[in-house]
Amino acid sequence: xxxxxxxxxxxxxxxxxxxxxxxxxxxxxxxxxxxxxxxxxxxxxxxxxxxxxxxxxxxxxxxxxxxxxxxxxxxxxxxxxxxxxxxxxxxxxxxxxxxxxxxxxxxxxxxxxxxxxxxxxxxxxxxxxxxxxxxxxxxxxxxxxxxxxxxxxxxxxxxxxxxxxxxxxxxxxxxxxxxxxxxx
Numbered sequence: 001x002x003x004x005x006x007x008x009x010x011x012x013x014x015x016x017x018x019x020x021x022x023x024x025x026x027x028x029x030x031x032x033x034x035x036x037x038x039x040x041x042x043x044x045x046x047x048x049x050x051x052x053x054x055x056x057x058x059x060x061x062x063x064x065x066x067x068x069x070x071x072x073x074x075x076x077x078x079x080x081x082x083x084x085x086x087x088x089x090x091x092x093x094x095x096x097x098x099x100x101x102x103x104x105x106x107x108x109x110x111x112x113x114x115x116x117x118x119x120x121x122x123x124x125x126x127x128x129x130x131x132x133x134x135x136x137x138x139x140x141x142x143x144x145x146x147x148x149x150x151x152x153x154x155x156x157x158x159x160x161x162x163x164x165x166x167x168x169x170x171x172x173x174x175x176x177x178x179x180x181x182x183x184x
Contacts, residue, residue, distance in 0.1 A: 003066045004123070006115045011108065013068035013082065013115055015060070016053055020069055023078040024049040027100035036137045037098050038159060038166075063088070070099070070112045079103040082112045084120055084129070092128040093120050097143075104139070113147035121175050130172035132158070144171035148181050 005014040016024070025046055027033070034042035041048060059065030067083040080099035087093060095116050099109050113131075120126045131149065133140035145151075149171035157165035 001060075001063055001066075003060050003068075004119075006068065006119055007073070008111045008115050010073055011079075011111055011115070012071045012073050013112060014071060016056060016067060016069045016081070018053065020078055021046060021049045021053070024052070024081075027078065027080070028098075030101050032101055033098055035162075036134060036140065038096075038134075038161060040098065059085075068112070068116070070097075070108060072108075079108050080112070082109075082116050084116050084124070086120070086124050086126065088124075090128075091126050092130065093124065093126050095120075095129060095131045109140075109143040110146040113143055117147060117149075117173060117178060121178055127175045128172055130170060132168040132170050135167035135169050141169055141171065147173070148178060149173045150177070 003015050005012060007013075025044055028040055028044035031042050034040045034044070056065070056067045059067070063086070065083055065085045067081060069078055070080040070082055071078055080097060080103065082095065082097040085094045095113065097109050097112060117129050120129045130152070131144050132155065133144070135154065150173065152170040152172050155168040155170055158168040159166045
């Protein structure tokens with residue numbers, strides 16, 4: 001499947017390009033981003049970014065993941081990333097995102113999450129979309145709530161990162177709930 005670009009009032013969500021590498025490295029060269037995400041190392045290097053772009057291409061070809069650059073429409077500035085990982089057998093997908101620290105608290109993650117949820121239901125034909133966040137990162141949970149997702153539970157010691165187990169908080173939204181919200 002060809003990955004489209006998606007537009008929101010303030011954002012363009014598009015596939016990443018090699019020319020994004022300097023901005024990716026700049027944004028992810030922050031220990032607070034690494035601390036709040038499962039798969040972002042610190043320090044973050046150009047090699048990490050190149051490997052990540054290769055993984056994105058493989059997942060896109062296999063239909064197992066679509067990663068979008070979150071770009072401000074007004075100036076083309078890269079502010080973060082969001083992905084959706086469909087499991088078409090079960091008509092569900094997981095989403096994940098990160099936003100550069102200088103862009104935190106501006107609603108970009110929520111706006112991007114709403115667009116990805118719409119894409120999942122309308123274009124991918126999903127029935128369920130879910131996301132998790134580290135229990136120590138409640139701001140990410142607020143993004144999920146604002147995007148229409150509902151709290152489903154706590155997954156204790158779900159992952160091992162930085163030498164310790166991390167609890168994850170699970171949120172999800174079903175197609176029927178999304179349709180009842182009247183999102184366009």
